[in-house]
Amino acid sequence: MAAISCRGLLHCVVLIWSLYIHLRQVDARILQETFLYQVEVQTAFQATDVDKNFICATLDWWPSEKCSANNVCPWGGAGLPYLDLENPKLLEAMKELRPLVRAGGTLENIVVYDIGGQLPSEPCVNFTVNEGVFYGFSGGCLTMERWDALNAFFKKTGVEVVFGLNALYGRNKTKTTTGMGSQNVTGPWNWTNAYELMKYTRKKNYAISGWELGNELMGLAIDARVNPLQYSKDLRNLDRIVREVYKGHHTLPLVIAPDLQTDTYKSVNTLLRDHPAIKAWIGESGGVYGSGRHGVSDTFIDAFWYLDELGTASLFNTKVFCRQSFVGGNYGLLDRSTFEPNPDYYGLMGERVLFINVLTLDYISAYAHCQKDNKGGVTVLLLNFSNTTTASFNFNFLGSNKFSFRHEYHMSPADGNITSQVVLLNGQPLAVTSDGKIPRLLPVNKAPFEPISLKPLTYAYIVFPDVHASACERF
Numbered sequence: 001m002a003a004i005s006c007r008g009l010l011h012c013v014v015l016i017w018s019l020y021i022h023l024r025q026v027d028a029r030i031l032q033e034t035f036l037y038q039v040e041v042q043t044a045f046q047a048t049d050v051d052k053n054f055i056c057a058t059l060d061w062w063p064s065e066k067c068s069a070n071n072v073c074p075w076g077g078a079g080l081p082y083l084d085l086e087n088p089k090l091l092e093a094m095k096e097l098r099p100l101v102r103a104g105g106t107l108e109n110i111v112v113y114d115i116g117g118q119l120p121s122e123p124c125v126n127f128t129v130n131e132g133v134f135y136g137f138s139g140g141c142l143t144m145e146r147w148d149a150l151n152a153f154f155k156k157t158g159v160e161v162v163f164g165l166n167a168l169y170g171r172n173k174t175k176t177t178t179g180m181g182s183q184n185v186t187g188p189w190n191w192t193n194a195y196e197l198m199k200y201t202r203k204k205n206y207a208i209s210g211w212e213l214g215n216e217l218m219g220l221a222i223d224a225r226v227n228p229l230q231y232s233k234d235l236r237n238l239d240r241i242v243r244e245v246y247k248g249h250h251t252l253p254l255v256i257a258p259d260l261q262t263d264t265y266k267s268v269n270t271l272l273r274d275h276p277a278i279k280a281w282i283g284e285s286g287g288v289y290g291s292g293r294h295g296v297s298d299t300f301i302d303a304f305w306y307l308d309e310l311g312t313a314s315l316f317n318t319k320v321f322c323r324q325s326f327v328g329g330n331y332g333l334l335d336r337s338t339f340e341p342n343p344d345y346y347g348l349m350g351e352r353v354l355f356i357n358v359l360t361l362d363y364i365s366a367y368a369h370c371q372k373d374n375k376g377g378v379t380v381l382l383l384n385f386s387n388t389t390t391a392s393f394n395f396n397f398l399g400s401n402k403f404s405f406r407h408e409y410h411m412s413p414a415d416g417n418i419t420s421q422v423v424l425l426n427g428q429p430l431a432v433t434s435d436g437k438i439p440r441l442l443p444v445n446k447a448p449f450e451p452i453s454l455k456p457l458t459y460a461y462i463v464f465p466d467v468h469a470s471a472c473e474r475f
């Protein structure tokens with residue numbers, strides 16, 4: 001639910017007045033025992049904006065040998081070195097969604113870049129299972145042929161990319177502890193290999209919009225932990241080489257410090273303050289730790305986590321929200337063997353966020369954004385967490401209340417099975433066309449007097465194209 005906040009006296013008066021109306025309606029609702037929900041959307045001013053790159057998805061490094069505890073190995077050929085970049089369905093799905101791509105993940109920390117004549121001091125070999133080192137794999141190599149192919153793919157699909165660097169390069173990766181605990185690593189990051197990759201990238205004119213220093217190396221780190229003081233020194237080196245390599249370039253790529261978890265990291269925070277080009281953000285958010293769970297994180301029901309989280313994040317000034325993963329593991333937006341979109345792939349929310357308030361929030365989540373690509377329109381996402389009851393909604397737009405029709409996009413699972421990988425839009429399955437094209441999302445049109453009704457455990461996008469929300473007129 002969106003919190004409503006007062007901005008100035010006039011707004012407070014409006015809000016208190018509408019709250020009063022609300023309370024009278026609750027009264028009426030209880031007395032009449034109806035199930036009519038009052039929804040109120042503030043259209044005169046916006047809550048916040050999300051970044052144009054808010055929707056982000058990861059491409060990870062895992063090889064097919066990566067297995068989870070229950071002996072499921074969910075990566076197949078979806079890792080960065082192995083992904084079939086020519087697959088038409090993959091291309092289409094990437095082109096249509098155009099998320100910010102975060103190329104990285106746990107194994108980014110150990111990958112070595114093979115830059116022609118500049119032989120790295122660590123061997124450039126494929127990943128192999130090795131229980132004696134961090135993350136259970138040694139090796140990992142990015143050849144420049146593969147880097148060229150990946151960048152051609154990024155360019156063809158029009159995505160922006162941030163790349164996670166090998167922050168353990170030059171460090172001892174031998175594991176001395178067993179079990180879940182992480183181990184402190186000492187000594188500095190050897191940045192020379194990253195520097196060579198960056199120079200190559202600049203020379204080739206590949207548009208990388210951010211360079212990220214390692215994956216989950218602080219706080220609740222996986223296997224290897226770098227102390228904050230050392231990390232901030234490493235980050236300074238990264239900042240320095242980015243400035244040097246991109247000297248004279250029209251834009252400086254971002255320098256990204258991922259996964260900062262608390263404000264106790266004074267040195268890192270000071271650095272962030274002194275270097276505004278360095279950003280902290282949500283780098284990876286898969287909902288489920290360790291590659292996801294087939295039958296949950298790749299099915300219809302996952303939307304109740306993912307869309308709710310996206311909605312909440314958008315209200316709280318999160319600039320970028322990276323879904324782990326675009327493809328790979330059991331939490332991909334695409335199925336990793338067919339490259340068909342999983343239900344979470346489809347979405348309609350825009351970039352400008354509005355305040356929305358639903359009376360009696362039990363079981364309901366609601367988010368409102370300005371409609372994508374249509375000035376003045378509003379898109380509302382409603383999720384019904386109840387597995388038993390259907391109810392209807394009454395909309396009130398504060399600031400503008402005339403609309404002559406609305407579009408409804410009801411999302412439900414195939415066969416009423418919430419763990420289905422097939423999502424129905426208004427009762428019809430969404431599936432890519434035979435040539436791999438993403439289906440157009442077609443609404444049903446409703447007149448204002450027709451009730452909005454949402455079945456248990458389903459969600460819907462309700463779009464009001466002609467409500468003339470003033471917060472959505474200006475872009």
Ligand SMILES: *[C@@H]1O[C@H](CO)[C@@H](O)[C@H](O)[C@H]1NC(C)=O
Nearest residue numbers: 119120121170190191192193
């Ligand atoms: C860092 O790595 C480079 C090769 O990439 C090597 O030549 C150099 O000696 C290393 N530096 C240190 C301090 O180990």
Ligand SMILES: *[C@@H]1O[C@H](CO)[C@@H](O)[C@H](O)[C@H]1NC(C)=O
Nearest residue numbers: 081082083124125126127141
């Ligand atoms: C490394 O993996 C790539 C891609 O799977 C493969 O083509 C190559 O032959 C492998 N190299 C070695 C030395 O095994």
Ligand SMILES: *[C@@H]1O[C@H](CO)[C@@H](O)[C@H](O)[C@H]1NC(C)=O
Nearest residue numbers: 170171172173174175176177
């Ligand atoms: C790495 O650390 C392990 C365990 O502390 C140690 O046995 C090994 O000698 C170290 N290797 C190097 C190259 O420093």
Ligand SMILES: *[C@@H]1O[C@H](CO)[C@@H](O)[C@H](O)[C@H]1NC(C)=O
Nearest residue numbers: 182183184185225226227228
């Ligand atoms: C690892 O470093 C943290 C602080 O960064 C410290 O609290 C902890 O005691 C260290 N662990 C070991 C085994 O040295």
Ligand SMILES: *[C@@H]1O[C@H](CO)[C@@H](O)[C@H](O)[C@H]1NC(C)=O
Nearest residue numbers: 385386387388389418456457
């Ligand atoms: C609804 O959820 C409750 C609690 O999880 C469960 O006990 C009940 O069986 C579910 N009902 C249906 C119709 O699925």
Ligand SMILES: *[C@@H]1O[C@H](CO)[C@@H](O)[C@H](O)[C@H]1NC(C)=O
Nearest residue numbers: 295299415417418419420421
């Ligand atoms: C729901 O769909 C999943 C995935 O297709 C399947 O494994 C499961 O058996 C189905 N459940 C029911 C009750 O049909």
Ligand SMILES: CC(=O)N[C@H]1CO[C@H](CO)[C@@H](O)[C@@H]1O
Nearest residue numbers: 363384386389390391454455
């Ligand atoms: C929008 C909608 O249908 N909401 C229903 C979701 O679940 C709650 C709890 O059962 C119902 O009361 C709502 O009517």
